[in-house]
Amino acid sequence: MDIDSNEILVASDYDRTLANEENNFVISPIVTQKVNEFSKKYKFVVVTGREKKFMDKLAVGLRPTAWILENGSLILFDNKEFVLCEKSWFERDRKKIIEILDSLKARYSIGKVIIYVDGYGSKLNMLKEIEKYGRIEVNRNDAMILPKGVDKGIGVLKFKELTGFKGKIVALGDSENDYALFRVADIKVAVANAIPQIKEIADIVTKNPNGLGVVEILDKILSGNFGKEIDIH
Numbered sequence: 001m002d003i004d005s006n007e008i009l010v011a012s013d014y015d016r017t018l019a020n021e022e023n024n025f026v027i028s029p030i031v032t033q034k035v036n037e038f039s040k041k042y043k044f045v046v047v048t049g050r051e052k053k054f055m056d057k058l059a060v061g062l063r064p065t066a067w068i069l070e071n072g073s074l075i076l077f078d079n080k081e082f083v084l085c086e087k088s089w090f091e092r093d094r095k096k097i098i099e100i101l102d103s104l105k106a107r108y109s110i111g112k113v114i115i116y117v118d119g120y121g122s123k124l125n126m127l128k129e130i131e132k133y134g135r136i137e138v139n140r141n142d143a144m145i146l147p148k149g150v151d152k153g154i155g156v157l158k159f160k161e162l163t164g165f166k167g168k169i170v171a172l173g174d175s176e177n178d179y180a181l182f183r184v185a186d187i188k189v190a191v192a193n194a195i196p197q198i199k200e201i202a203d204i205v206t207k208n209p210n211g212l213g214v215v216e217i218l219d220k221i222l223s224g225n226f227g228k229e230i231d232i233h
């Protein structure tokens with residue numbers, strides 16, 4: 001079944017999906033050009049754990065419809081910024097979490113909303129105390145600490161609400177923090193280099209890894225051949 005243009009929103013992860021680890025997560029010009037071309041006709045949102053300051057360095061020239069940053073807690077769209085958490089996160093919860101991290105002598109950095117904890121992906125039990133104040137999301141070997149109820153899927157649903165989008169969501173991802181993105185997707189696409197657990201639940205696994213896998217899907221949609229590939233009910 002063919003689906004027409006304004007019916008598709010592509011929501012793509014960044015690290016190891018749009019951008020390769022081998023390139024230190026600097027997006028390639030081919031991928032940038034394809035996403036910018038695509039974003040003129042369809043909605044394309046980048047949904048990443050990263051902060052804007054890193055995207056400004058790594059994705060120079062990339063012009064998606066919107067940025068969903070800090071693992072779904074921040075949306076940049078239409079020159080506006082939307083923070084998806086309550087004031088209590090800043091006034092109480094995040095302060096408590098930082099006290100705990102300091103007591104653990106953990107190395108962490110703070111975004112506009114999120115806290116990044118280096119190397120704790122495999123030591124989550126040490127962060128148990130933190131779950132009283134926030135939620136922990138793993139991405140390969142790093143942990144991200146977010147306000148409760150915030151994840152990539154919530155960020156995408158908020159964007160849908162902001163734009164009144166009613167069509168189909170095509171999600172592309174590679175790793176644990178993309179489960180939430182897949183949760184809200186009509187079509188789940190794993191890039192060829194995704195972890196096995198993500199490939200297992202995907203409707204489609206791209207032939208190419210990273211950004212070229214994303215280009216594969218965008219080309220199919222642009223050529224009107226995507227809907228045939230999978231029954232979009």
Ligand SMILES: O=C(O)COP(=O)(O)O
Pocket residue numbers: 013014015016047048049050139142175177
């Ligand atoms: O910040 C990270 O860990 C990477 O983020 P992403 O894979 O969600 O783009």
Ligand SMILES: [Mg+2]
Pocket residue numbers: 013014015016017173174175
């Ligand atoms: Mg990723």
